[in-house]
Amino acid sequence: MRHMNLDMEIINIIDVKFGNHTEINNGILTINKVELLDFIANPIFESLNVELARPGESVRIIPVKDVIEPRIKITGSGGSFPGFLDSIQGTGEGKTKTLRGCGVVTTGKIVGFQEGIIDMSGIGAEYCYFSKLNNVVIIGEVIEGTSPAKHEEAMRIAGLKAAHYLSLSTKNTPADDIESYKLELVEDLPKVAIVYLIMAQGLLHDNYLYGVDAKRLHPTLVHPNEILDSALVSGNCVVASDKHTTYDHQNNPLIKELYARHGVDLDFKGVIITPVYPGLADKERCCTSAVNISRLMGLDAILIPEEGGGNPDADLMMICRMAEQKGIKTVMITAPNGGEEPVADVTTEADAVIDVGYVLEKVLLPKMEKVIGHPEQIALLSGGSEDSLKNDGSIYASVAVIMGAHNEMGMTKLTTKLY
Amino acid sequence: MRIVHYINQFFGQVGAESAADYPLEVRESVVGPGMMFESEIAPDAEIVATIICGDNYFVENMDIVNEEIAKILKKYRADFVIAGPAFNAGRYGVACGNVCKVANQNFGIEAITGMYYDNPGVSMYRRYAYIIPTADSARGMKDAIIKMSEFVKRLASGEEIDNPETDGYIQRGIRKSIFSQHTGAQRCVNMMLDKVNGRPFTTELPMPKFEKVNPSPGIKDISKAKIAVMTTGGLVPKGNPDAIEAGFATKYRKYSFDDFGGLRIPNVETIHGGYDPIYVNEDGNRVLPIDALVELEGEGAFGQLYNYFFVTTGNAMSTDTASGFGDEIAKQFIEANVDGVILTST
Numbered sequence: 001m002r003h004m005n006l007d008m009e010i011i012n013i014i015d016v017k018f019g020n021h022t023e024i025n026n027g028i029l030t031i032n033k034v035e036l037l038d039f040i041a042n043p044i045f046e047s048l049n050v051e052l053a054r055p056g057e058s059v060r061i062i063p064v065k066d067v068i069e070p071r072i073k074i075t076g077s078g079g080s081f082p083g084f085l086d087s088i089q090g091t092g093e094g095k096t097k098t099l100r101g102c103g104v105v106t107t108g109k110i111v112g113f114q115e116g117i118i119d120m121s122g123i124g125a126e127y128c129y130f131s132k133l134n135n136v137v138i139i140g141e142v143i144e145g146t147s148p149a150k151h152e153e154a155m156r157i158a159g160l161k162a163a164h165y166l167s168l169s170t171k172n173t174p175a176d177d178i179e180s181y182k183l184e185l186v187e188d189l190p191k192v193a194i195v196y197l198i199m200a201q202g203l204l205h206d207n208y209l210y211g212v213d214a215k216r217l218h219p220t221l222v223h224p225n226e227i228l229d230s231a232l233v234s235g236n237c238v239v240a241s242d243k244h245t246t247y248d249h250q251n252n253p254l255i256k257e258l259y260a261r262h263g264v265d266l267d268f269k270g271v272i273i274t275p276v277y278p279g280l281a282d283k284e285r286c287c288t289s290a291v292n293i294s295r296l297m298g299l300d301a302i303l304i305p306e307e308g309g310g311n312p313d314a315d316l317m318m319i320c321r322m323a324e325q326k327g328i329k330t331v332m333i334t335a336p337n338g339g340e341e342p343v344a345d346v347t348t349e350a351d352a353v354i355d356v357g358y359v360l361e362k363v364l365l366p367k368m369e370k371v372i373g374h375p376e377q378i379a380l381l382s383g384g385s386e387d388s389l390k391n392d393g394s395i396y397a398s399v400a401v402i403m404g405a406h407n408e409m410g411m412t413k414l415t416t417k418l419y
Numbered sequence: 420m421r422i423v424h425y426i427n428q429f430f431g432q433v434g435a436e437s438a439a440d441y442p443l444e445v446r447e448s449v450v451g452p453g454m455m456f457e458s459e460i461a462p463d464a465e466i467v468a469t470i471i472c473g474d475n476y477f478v479e480n481m482d483i484v485n486e487e488i489a490k491i492l493k494k495y496r497a498d499f500v501i502a503g504p505a506f507n508a509g510r511y512g513v514a515c516g517n518v519c520k521v522a523n524q525n526f527g528i529e530a531i532t533g534m535y536y537d538n539p540g541v542s543m544y545r546r547y548a549y550i551i552p553t554a555d556s557a558r559g560m561k562d563a564i565i566k567m568s569e570f571v572k573r574l575a576s577g578e579e580i581d582n583p584e585t586d587g588y589i590q591r592g593i594r595k596s597i598f599s600q601h602t603g604a605q606r607c608v609n610m611m612l613d614k615v616n617g618r619p620f621t622t623e624l625p626m627p628k629f630e631k632v633n634p635s636p637g638i639k640d641i642s643k644a645k646i647a648v649m650t651t652g653g654l655v656p657k658g659n660p661d662a663i664e665a666g667f668a669t670k671y672r673k674y675s676f677d678d679f680g681g682l683r684i685p686n687v688e689t690i691h692g693g694y695d696p697i698y699v700n701e702d703g704n705r706v707l708p709i710d711a712l713v714e715l716e717g718e719g720a721f722g723q724l725y726n727y728f729f730v731t732t733g734n735a736m737s738t739d740t741a742s743g744f745g746d747e748i749a750k751q752f753i754e755a756n757v758d759g760v761i762l763t764s765t
Contacts, residue, residue: 112692112695114665114666114692114693147697148695148696148697149695149697190612190615190616192611192615202695203694203695204694204695205693205694238693239666239692239735253602253603253604254604254607254608256604257602257604257605257607257608258608261608261612265608265612266608266611266612300615301611301614301615303607303608303611305607309735310734310735310736329611329614329615331607331610331611331614333603333607334624336594336624337735337737338594338737338738338739338740339592339593339594339737339739340592340594340627340739341627341629341737341738341739342594342624342627342737343624343626343627344738346626346627346628346629347626348626350622350626351622352610352611352614352620352622353622353623353624353626354603354606354607354610354623354624355623355624356603357596358594358595358596359667359735360594360667360737361594361595361596380665380690380692381665381666381692382664382665382666382667382692382693382734382735383666383667383735384664384665385662385664385669386659386662387662398667399596400666400667400735407603408603409603409604410602410603410604410605410606410607411602411603411604412602412603413598413599413600413601413602413603414596414597414598414599414603415596415597415598415599415603415606415623416594416595416596416597416623416624417582417594417595417597418590418592418593418594419580419581419582419583419590419591419593419594419595
């Protein structure tokens with residue numbers, strides 16, 4: 001079989017609770033708390049706990065590091081997160097089970113300054129698709145003196161392990177639904193790929209492809225199914241609203257949209273993973289290479305979603321310019337950071353840009369009855385300030401503090417208008 | 420709806436250019452173009468006071484005038500301000516724009532004025548007012564008043580003002596988030612298909628045109644030059660006494676050696692949200708290289724080091740905020756006779 005066919009078996013999770021056995025019954029995920037905590041234990045943690053946060057509850061989670069959808073291969077290795085907890089072979093094909101409607105959320109005292117908020121109700125929830133998930137929240141506090149890099153790594157692995165542990169419970173659960181992902185051969189339609197920018201800036205701005213730090217990558221072509229099968233993991237502490245969590249990679253809306261139109265309007269040719277480095281020489285290397293791969297593939301158009309903003313604007317514009325000059329059409333996705341000067345770099349070829357919401361807009365998040373984590377750390381978040389946390393428990397800050405609010409893969413319907 | 424109307428000495432029938440020094444005056448009556456406004460906007464709104472000021476007096480005494488305008492708007496409980504129209508008159512345009520700014524910034528009052536596109540008041544004040552485009556001279560008075568009055572009536576009725584193009588005002592440059600009918604991913608693929616198939620499409624984010632900054636000429640005699648160093652790396656005295664933000668900073672600060680704990684700057688930390696702080700917290704010279712500059716100063720590599728350090732957080736700062744900070748900081752450098760500045764980023 002030459003083609004990579006992936007069947008995503010969906011188990012819809014409608015509620016989550018603690019109990020004696022970790023299992024799924026009628027869409028209710030029951031978790032044995034002790035067993036879960038044992039599974040993710042690591043001596044680096046001074047304390048480790050787990051709490052639940054359901055849609056509509058008066059609960060705030062702060063500061064959130066990552067969100068992960070529990071997924072497991074049920075063909076081949078039977079693991080999760082290739083390159084971290086699993087081998088690579090078989091990723092992107094065969095069968096995978098997923099707990100749709102469930103998220104593993106990692107929190108605990110801040111690592112970097114750029115972690116975020118998930119409110120399970122109120123106006124914050126309107127900006128945040130993670131608020132619609134039944135969240136299993138892992139709260140990890142590391143022993144004093146742990147470096148931020150070790151801290152981030154420990155939380156990242158704890159999240160992946162927790163997701164894997166929960167996915168083990170799906171073994172005997174039949175799927176509610178099956179989504180099939182295969183790229184049938186198509187003729188005479190525009191050939192399209194995603195130039196998939198991932199932050200690779202170091203100092204807590206990192207992503208991992210098959211467990212490999214993106215700082216060690218050169219642009220590389222992958223099958224979209226590999227992304228859906230958890231090949232990309234976030235270790236990225238950039239602004240909360242426009243970074244991509246592991247969940248965002250697993251549920252990438254652009255990949256899904258291109259699949260939906262494949263064979264109808266277009267020919268979806270693949271995903272060109274392109275690391276975003278901070279320095280100019282690396283940017284030129286990666287952008288040139290991403291465009292070279294596009295030319296080699298004979299593409300007619302590329303979609304360029306940004307991750308973050310500011311420095312990566314340079315990569316976005318460089319790829320746009322190089323591609324357009326070689327006759328490849330481009331559409332970019334970004335979140336404007338400014339009124340009339342919404343980006344930090346421009347190129348005249350950038351005539352097709354999707355705008356996913358205003359990063360500088362402010363929001364008043366009402367007090368929640370319960371806070372998981374550390375509310376005072378809003379002072380340290382990008383988009384927050386020392387005045388953000390009010391005496392009544394409400395928070396006044398930029399929408400930028402809300403996880404996923406300006407997702408640059410185009411997850412939401414948010415956009416902006418200039419008046 | 421209670422309206423305060425602003426006009427200059429000419430339209431206030433005090434006199435022409437010779438009366439441009441006429442000080443600010445308020446009358447509890449309707450004057451000049453106010454008459455026609457009044458008949459157009461009645462009964463939805465009424466002009467409760469008219470402010471008249473000479474164009475020169477206004478621009479030469481702006482601080483005093485602004486205070487007086489604020490007092491008048493408060494005294495007459497203005498719901499709304501109309502200024503001008505100023506057509507292509509430069510000083511009058513600046514005065515009208517400034518009245519609108521006081522109303523908008525001090526009281527959150529909506530303000531409307533009318534100007535010709537090229538009036539310098541447009542680019543300076545469009546953020547603070549609905550500016551209705553007018554002809555370049557008072558020959559267009561009737562048309563301007565009708566258009567401005569229609570706009571006032573729409574605002575008075577609580578109607579939401581939408582697009583600059585369809586609603587007939589000059590774009591204010593205020594960005595707001597709204598919900599679209601489709602997700603960003605759907606819109607992206609649709610736009611790509613339009614573009615690749617040669618169909619018309621409209622970008623959602625027109626790219627700005629940045630002002631090109633020409634570098635200053637080189638320093639002629641470095642041995643006598645006063646050199647400053649500044650950073651967007653978020654280096655602050657320990658405890659961040661001025662609460663500079665980790666990202667989207669709204670302020671910059673000037674710190675001295677004393678603030679930083681002496682020549683080796685031991686009393687520092689970074690609050691920048693865009694990088695792992697561990698290395699800069701170990702040694703602040705890694706982002707603000709004062710140690711090297713003190714050494715070079717000692718060796719005579721340049722004249723002297725400016726002993727104050729401007730600091731902000733570059734993380735997620737918009738370019739217009741940054742250029743605003745830059746203008747202010749540059750003024751202070753010039754006052755301090757600084758010849759050259761080293762900027763360090765992250």
